[in-house]
Amino acid sequence: MTVTLFVPRDSTSLALGAEAVARALMVEAERRGQSIQVVRNGSRGMFWLEPLVEVATPEGRLAFGPVSAADVPGLFDAGFLNGGEHRLGLGPTEEIPYLKSQERLTFARVGRTDPLSLDDYLANDGYRGLRRALNLSGASIVGEVAESGLRGRGGAAFPTGIKWQTVLETRADRKYVVCNADEGDSGTFSDRMVMEGDPFLLIEGMTIAGLAVGAAEGLIYVRSEYPHAARALSQAIAVAEGSGYLGHDILGSGKSFRLAVRKAAGAYICGEETALLESLEGKRGIVRAKPPLPAIHGLFGRPTIVNNVISLASVPVILDRGAGFYRDYGIGRSRGSLAFQLAGNIRRGGLVEKAFGLTLRELLYDFGGGAASGRPIRAVQVGGPLGAYLSEAEFDTPLDYEAFAAIGGMLGHGGIVVFDDTVDMAHQARFAMEFCAIESCGKCTPCRIGSIRGVEVIDRIVAGSDRPAQVPLLRELCDVMQSGSLCAMGGLTPGPVLSALDRFPEDFGPKSALFPAGRGV
Template sequence: MPDVFLSQDTSSRSIGAREVEIALRTELVRRGGSRLVLTGSRGAFFLEPLVEVEIGGVRVGYANVRSEDVAGLLDNGMLEGRPIEPFYIGAVAEAPFLRGQERITFRNCGVIEAGSLTAYLDAGGGVALRRALFEFDALKIIAEVKHSGLRGRGGAAFPTGAKWQTVADCVADEKYVVANGDEGDPGTYADRMLMEGDPFALLEGMAICARAVGAHKGFIYVRAEYPRARTMLQKAVEIAHGAGFLGADILGSGFAFDVEIRSGGGAYVCGEETALLESLEGKRGMVRPKPPYPATVGLFGRPTVINNVTTFATIPPILRQGGEWYAAMGTGRSRGTVALQLAGSLRTPGLVEVPFGVTLRDVINTYGGGVPVGRQLLAVQVGGPLGDLLPESGLDLPIDFDAFTDIGSMLGHGGIVVYDDHTDPLQLTHRLMAYVAHESCGKCAPCRLGSQRAAEILESIRKGEGQPGDLQILDDIAFAMRGSSLCALGAMAPTPVLSAIRLFPDSFGVGALRHFAG
């Protein structure tokens, strides 16, 4: 009997995959035979709950299955791979959404059993760690990461190899490796998918890093809103310990590395690396002035590598196949692949991993399916709530860290949220600025006061109570925040507001200049 696969990630469960699992399990036991394998999601969420059946080495899919459909599907030959309407989508890997993707970081997500070390090793996991422990010395590991051109996927895009080098060069009694799983940018979910669907890739990446920099202790900081990710990681850490994949003597090499899972407290700013370190130390997540950078003075004052979850999960394939192989993909100084997370008003949003260099328009139309029928695209926000708003005419921008930086924006963690004409630009910018005011850690005045004042002004404009000169004040606040905030939260917060004023002057003009016009 063929194996049956079903995603149990948070998103799939949010639209009924849990109920489908119960129905499938009951029916498969009753009918005897097939094994039900629970995976993470492939990121084609519009197909979930997606049941896959392996027929002759090819996995065929049945999309949008509800629990009440399960018995009928089995009666009609799902286990033989029969094309049953309207569920059947044929070979899953050949589905239009997945066919053109280059899955490297997300190679296992939705494919292998989530949280099974055996499945992870069968899929090629562990090869990179063995290489790091037995074949390569620290220098060679770091050289491979440098050759790959990998830059941090959390948002700042700092070269990973250079960061590791700095920590490796530090002399200290203790060093730390920290995975940033705070993923606070609304509109992003790549880290969550990895933590739930392929937790061992993260652990392997961290262990390789620890070996390279000489650390023996690691932490994964998981945001409070991701309880399932935390549970999956906790289990994975226990299994890894039991199998010698982590612990005092990893794979018999004599190298020791342990990982602890810590929960966030629901504070956006804790995704900023120094605030995260403060939070890990148990304190209020207040940003630290930089320098010194965490690489030299990090957790508990010790040299610390702090990388995003997606960055760490990309390390094993790089070490397995070589830095040059990875660097062969991409464009300019953005090498390899990028995990873009499509969200908002799109027909088929989901996670798309493609080499850097494709255009935003291509990603939105080819993968996202464009905005739903009857709607018009208003603006696209890339890089989270602090990212630029781009109009339709700005979508030919290539997905490339530097192309975004060049226009004063950022690619960030790869979140792409599409707003349609049902969104009011004023309401949107007010909401974004109020969010920053709420999430500001309060350490520096430009962010603490600037965001509050800007949110108040935007609210008054929204209510039609704008005063002459409001836009000038907003511009002044933006100038102060950009130039003198301690971290990106304050420095980037004015970005969407300024771009909205530029793109939709009428929305702002009518209210703000009412007194002039009158």
């Protein structure tokens, strides 16, 4: 009897050796005369267990991991295809606590299906959202998304429904749906996991967006550092076109939507929506002043939806299950779920999709199991390179947009980078300025020049040279960057810098020198 095995094609799994494992499984099965079928699925998002091999059994899928090619003969010896015990055995995949305690709305299929199989997608609730949307007016679709409470998952958390409403109401000969897949923030990989692990989901979300606002063309701007994601999307688009789910006259509805992948070229700033539009137009990725909003004057001057991958990928479940279903998850004004990403120095790193409202501590310790090094967690950066560094005192903050804003942080896209107690926070503050200097588009002087001056001032503080004057100077510089930059690059870089200085002043030198009498914190 042919046994079905699953070995992820997710690029992190590949980076950890999944390709060699898949080959070893086939070679070993052949050698033993055992008939197997290896499905290359997406990742379940438990990266400390990758490469994770699953065996389909009548009682459900059984997991083994992390498996190396060298483990494969031993797995066969142990009879792993027939429920045999092995030291890498993890039991039923869905019962692994990390996975079982999640609320996977957007990531419901990722890791379970073959990403490029349309049949698999359809058999697992795929394209139900689109089928419903095809019978609704644009205004009703927009109303449903607004009602769900969905906010931009790329980081800015702007209400998606309001953005769509603006595009819907703006008259034009042509409109666009642009997906921002320039996932450049360190500590984030949820966009990548969707593109590689469930590309039809993003395609479906963008198609619904097109129907909602009357746009017949969509572009996915994928970073050049993600070649696997770009390939998976291109292949899935071809399949969807060939099956009537994309292109002219979608499913006989008379409505059309065309989709293409466009490759970015390694500029972090192009994750900013107006720089992204410039780049798609074939120009340098220079930030545009707003207004006009891209929703009114976007790509090639036309009304344009610019949404992040996860925002668009959350739309199908909202249309399928209804706005109320999605809205019932979450707290306060943060509705639905967020795909948190546990990264950096963390024992159990990976993707945790949960309703808003759990605390950072639960994520770091209950899911993450503390630092990978076994040392205490000292600092956590939430929301990407422009997010604040948080200390232990803030770990009980609920994961909610407003609660994070209230402590001077930013929940952003839910990327969480963990550092243990060996981290030098002055070094991290310097890196934030250096990163801004390298990646600034150059339009605003406070960002372009201020970041270079910032590196120099931090160097002087750390060297102990004229600290009493340099610390106020750094704060003043940060103030100029915050209020004198058009976009978040210059405007938010002071976040990690000042949070490191305020929360970890001991790393910048003796406290008395940092905060001279009378200044306080």
